[in-house]
Amino acid sequence: MGVVVALDAFDPEGSTYMRQVFPDVIEQGHPLHATWTDHAVGLFVAKSRVTRDMISKAKKLRIIVRHGTGYDNIDAAACRDNGVMLCYCPGISAMNVAEVVLALTGACAKNLIEVSRQLQAGERLNKKFKSLYSASLLTGKTFGIIGGGTIGQMVAKKFIGAYEGNVVVYDPALPSQAWGSIPHTHASSLEEVLPTADVLSIHVPLLPATRDIIAAPQLKKMKPKAILINTSRGGVVNEPDLWEALKDGILASAGVDAWVREPPTKEDYGHVFEMPNVVTTPHIGGSPAEIQTATCRAMVDRMKEVLIDGIEPKDRVC
Incomplete structure (x- = not known):
């Protein structure tokens, strides 16, 4: 299946679900986290920016899933150009x-x-x-x-x-x-x-x-x-x-x-x-804990659909 990387930190309860589905997920603090472009097949993203250069370097990357509504911090055109799936989780918040x-x-x-x-x-x-x-x-x-x-x-x-x-x-x-x-x-x-x-x-x-x-x-x-x-x-x-x-x-x-x-x-x-x-207000639309947890679970499910179940993921952008 390959390595899945959580580029950002996520809700504690949602992160527990992430580790249940992907036991070997690389999170912040892991020694391989900084070099994710060398080995990531799947990438979980919240607020971090994912640029064309990063996507081009990540030769193993198959899918990026954005936590929440919108994906303007991820270069969608670069995903298309490099054959990387991009999904997000709209509507939960x-x-x-x-x-x-x-x-x-x-x-x-x-x-x-x-x-x-x-x-x-x-x-x-x-x-x-x-x-x-x-x-x-x-x-x-x-x-x-x-x-x-x-x-x-x-x-x-x-x-x-x-x-x-x-x-x-x-x-x-x-x-x-x-x-x-x-x-x-x-x-x-x-x-x-x-x-x-x-x-x-x-x-x-x-x-x-x-x-x-x-x-x-x-x-x-x-x-x-x-x-x-x-x-x-x-x-x-x-x-x-x-x-x-x-x-x-x-x-x-x-x-x-x-x-x-x-x-x-x-x-x-x-x-x-x-x-x-x-x-x-400081962008509080998705702040409540129950929404953060539900969004994290949905994000993990999108990744699971592709890397484990081998099916078309929900809310695919490209």
């Missing part, structure tokens, strides 16, 4: 991501972070305070969703259930019947969604076609009181353009869980953390 979207939306609309800061600073708040007076009502508002996959659908259901909202979705790859049970309007373009959305939530992978899909031109088409939520990938929103739009009042606030540089640090984003109209 979808429910938690949807809950994070709902939480960020509420925190932005009610200015909860800024109100908390003011209270902690000893300010006496009343209804004339801007942080309270500028709070938004969410019930019955229009919720724009970019990306109609599993997460987008769950977010739509939560917006409808929690806020009795009107949902507008844009996804050029979305079949017309895919959202049959969810009340919604299917937009024909991104530009159709932008001026109508009171809340815009993004749920697309980071690909060349989606990088900077939201930048200054798009932000300027949104309502001044609109809220932007990004729980997908940092690169789908042009960060400098977003910070400027928030400073200039082009839109009201943003909830940001996905960053270009992760984890987001004070050194990189201190100026953003201090902005009163940004709610920040």
